[in-house]
């Protein structure tokens with residue numbers, strides 16, 4: 456499947472405009488959600504029993520919960536980024552040590568931001584936020600950086616890998632909203648225009664070397680240090696205090712549900728091991744195999760946005 460979105464940027468009355476071709480509005484489900492078998496009523500009943508018996512449920516979500524919002528995951532067969540493209544995530548070490556790599560990263564991120572930040576929660580995010588409101592969900596841990604749980608109103612939430620909607624200064628640690636940085640980019644690059652081909656739905660874009668080299672990147676307005684999205688890039692480690700916090704929540708929980716994660720990333724997988732060692736019942740809702748299928752008492756190969764709203768959390 457060709458993923459070119461024919462993005463064109465122009466300044467009009469001093470504002471940046473994005474023209475996304477019609478492909479963008481095509482059904483996200485068709486584009487990024489792997490095929491799954493029809494819902495099995497017996498499995499749904501079993502899952503309902505699992506949720507009804509849980510009094511302190513910890514839910515861990517991954518990229519699979521956001522594919523129905525139009526954000527592709529990395530690892531799904533046929534529809535994931537690894538399967539469709541040769542793009543690979545940026546490495547933490549490269550970002551920190553190289554100003555040209557940061558410039559390249561931010562130029563693409565600037566172009567992709569209006570699209571990436573416009574994604575909205577889907578019925579799975581809304582269901583989990585509702586479970587929290589009704590006292591069913593004890594804690595929510597997400598590996599996603601798309602802010603969709605926050606947009607759906609979840610509060611008892613740990614974003615294990617940070618969030619793209621925040622920016623962090625690598626020197627002084629100050630956090631600022633990503634939208635403020637977008638305004639600073641616009642001020643610093645008033646004549647910069649780019650015709651970018653192949654905008655990926657995750658906000659990644661392709662630019663020529665020339666375009667990147669003329670892009671100006673602001674630094675921290677407090678100390679002048681380099682700015683980075685407040686996310687854990689590949690090759691970096693999750694803050695130990697955050698890991699410790701989540702381990703405590705897992706130990707306080709009485710059951711664990713994984714939603715939309717293949718658990719290939721170790722930072723998420725180790726919490727499943729903790730739950731398993733504590734003999735907590737584990738359910739996994741994910742299309743396709745996961746690293747922990749053999750630890751789960753219940754495995755469901757269904758779409759998150761189709762199954763979760765069917766469950767009564769009371």
Ligand SMILES: [Zn+2]
Pocket residue numbers: 624625626627628629675676677678679680
């Ligand atoms: Zn700073």
